[in-house]
Amino acid sequence: MERYLNIIAFNIPWPANYGGVIDVYYKMKVLHQCGVKIILHCFEYEREHSPELEAICEKVYYYKRHTGLRTNLTLLPYNVYSRKHPELIANLLKNDYPILFEGLHCCYYINDPRLKNRKKIYREANIEHDYYFHLSQAESHPIRKCFFRIEAWRFKHYQKVLEHADQIIAVSTTDADYLRRQFPGKPVEFMPCFHTNDRITVKPGSSGFILYHGKLSVIENTQAALFLIRNVFGQLDCRCIIAGMNPPVSLSKAAAPYPNIRIEANPSEERMNQLIHDAQIHVLITFQATGLKLKLLNSLFAGRHTVVNRLMVAGSGLDQLCHIADTPDEMIRICRELMQADMDPELIGKRRNSLYPTYSNQHQGERLNNIIYGKR
Structure with a gap:
C-alpha cells in the first residue's frame, strides 16, 4: 500500500x-x-x-x-x-x-x-x-x-x-x-x-586554526560569538575564524582589535564545508539547553576536535565525543592543548562507533x- x-x-x-x-x-x-x-x-x-x-x-x-x-x-x-x-x-x-x-x-x-x-x-x-x-x-x-x-x-x-x-x-x-x-x-x-552527513568525513592530522560557525544573524549565535571573541579567541595566539550567515556589525567591531580573529560573512556551501573539515578545533557554546544543536553534529561528523560547554551537549548523548569546558580559562587551556594534538584514526573510529546508528x-x-x- x-x-x-x-x-x-x-x-x-x-x-x-x-x-x-x-x-x-x-x-x-x-x-x-x-x-x-x-x-x-x-x-x-x-x-x-x-x-x-x-x-x-x-x-x-x-x-x-x-x-x-x-x-x-x-x-x-x-x-x-x-x-x-x-x-x-x-x-x-x-x-x-x-x-x-x-x-x-x-x-x-x-x-x-x-x-x-x-x-x-x-x-x-x-x-x-x-x-x-x-x-x-x-x-x-x-x-x-x-x-x-x-x-x-x-x-x-x-x-x-x-x-x-x-x-x-x-x-x-x-x-x-x-x-x-x-x-x-x-x-x-x-x-x-x-x-547533511551520510558518513564520517573527519580528516586525520592537524591544521592551524579554530572555527566557530552558525547562523550569525540569530541573537543566540551572535551572543556566543561575542563571548568567544572577548573571552577566549582574543587570548589565543592562533588564527580564529567565525563564519556564518549575515553577521551583525557588532561582531566585526568586536573582532577588529584582534589580528588573529577573522569574520567570514556568508561563505558559500563549498567554503563552509572546507572550513569545517580543515579546522583543528571547533569551539561551540550555547547559553540555553533546548532545541537543535545541528552544528554540533556537523562538527562531529566532519570536523576534528570539538570543544563545547555543557549546555551545548545537554540531552544529546554526545558528551563523550567532545572536550567540555564551561569557563573561558578552561576553554583557553583545552584549545592550547588541542592545537598540538593530531586527529588520529583511533579517535575517528570512536566517533563512528558512537554516532552510528543513533x-x-x-x-x-x-x-x-x-x-x-x-x-x-
Missing part, C-alpha cells in the same frame, strides 16, 4: 543552509528514500520557490505569511498566527493522510475539529517559550526585547495545544523528558535532528516511517 504524508514546514526548506530547514529537508529526503510520498506545505519567508523540492515531493504548496503589526494583535504567538492560511486547511482536507507539523510555529490547525480523526505528529525543534525568553535576555533593542518577552509568554500558554497531537517527536532527550512531564498521556520519542539519517528515517505507519 502506498504511504502518503502531509508535512507542514515553517519555511521553504531549500536551500538547506541553517538549523531548522536542514532538519526538515534531510528528513524529507530520507522519507522519500523510504518510499513515502510527501505533500509539502511550506510558508514563504525570505526565500524563493524551489524546484529542488519537486524531486522529493509529490506536491509542493506555498503559502504567504501574514506579517506586520496587525498580526501581532493576538493572544496566539505571532509566529503561529502569521502562519494561518485558509488554503492550507483546504489542502489538508483534500486527503486523509497523516500530518507532520514541523515545530510549534506550524500548529495553528492542529486543534481544528475538521482534523479530529487525522493522525497528527508533532516534530519539536525547541521548547519555544524558553527559546524566546533567552532571546529576550540576549536582546538589547527595547522593542525587539519586548516582542521576544511577549512571544515567550504567548508560547508558554499556547503549548497546551499539543494535547491534540497523536505523537510527539523531540529533538533531544532533555526536551523529550520535559514534554513527557507536560503531556503524560502522549507518546514522546527522542529523534535527533536530520543532517545519529544516522537512514536509521532515524526508518524509525520515523515505522512510528507513522507501523512496522511493515
Whole structure:
C-alpha cells in the first residue's frame, strides 16, 4: 500500500543552509528514500520557490505569511498566527493522510475539529517559550526585547495545544523528558535532528586554526560569538575564524582589535564545508539547553576536535565525543592543548562507533516511517 504524508514546514526548506530547514529537508529526503510520498506545505519567508523540492515531493504548496503589526494583535504567538492560511486547511482536507507539523510555529490547525480523526505528529525543534525568553535576555533593542518577552509568554500558554497531537517527536532527550512531564498521556520519542552527513568525513592530522560557525544573524549565535571573541579567541595566539550567515556589525567591531580573529560573512556551501573539515578545533557554546544543536553534529561528523560547554551537549548523548569546558580559562587551556594534538584514526573510529546508528539519517528515517505507519 502506498504511504502518503502531509508535512507542514515553517519555511521553504531549500536551500538547506541553517538549523531548522536542514532538519526538515534531510528528513524529507530520507522519507522519500523510504518510499513515502510527501505533500509539502511550506510558508514563504525570505526565500524563493524551489524546484529542488519537486524531486522529493509529490506536491509542493506555498503559502504567504501574514506579517506586520496587525498580526501581532493576538493572544496566539505571532509566529503561529502569521502562519494561518485558509488554503492550507483546504489542502489538508483534500486527503486523509497523516500530518507532520514541523515545530510549534506550524500548529495553528492542529486543534481544528475538521482534523479530529487525522493522525497528527508533532516534530519539536525547541521548547519555544524558553527559546524566546533567552532571546529576550540576549536582546538589547527595547522593542525587539519586548516582542521576544511577549512571544515567550504567548508560547508558554499556547503549548497546551499539543494535547491534540497523536505523537510527539523531540529533538533531544532533555526536551523529550520535559514534554513527557507536560503531556503524560502522549507518546514522546527522542529523534535527533536530520543532517547533511551520510558518513564520517573527519580528516586525520592537524591544521592551524579554530572555527566557530552558525547562523550569525540569530541573537543566540551572535551572543556566543561575542563571548568567544572577548573571552577566549582574543587570548589565543592562533588564527580564529567565525563564519556564518549575515553577521551583525557588532561582531566585526568586536573582532577588529584582534589580528588573529577573522569574520567570514556568508561563505558559500563549498567554503563552509572546507572550513569545517580543515579546522583543528571547533569551539561551540550555547547559553540555553533546548532545541537543535545541528552544528554540533556537523562538527562531529566532519570536523576534528570539538570543544563545547555543557549546555551545548545537554540531552544529546554526545558528551563523550567532545572536550567540555564551561569557563573561558578552561576553554583557553583545552584549545592550547588541542592545537598540538593530531586527529588520529583511533579517535575517528570512536566517533563512528558512537554516532552510528543513533545519529544516522537512514536509521532515524526508518524509525520515523515505522512510528507513522507501523512496522511493515
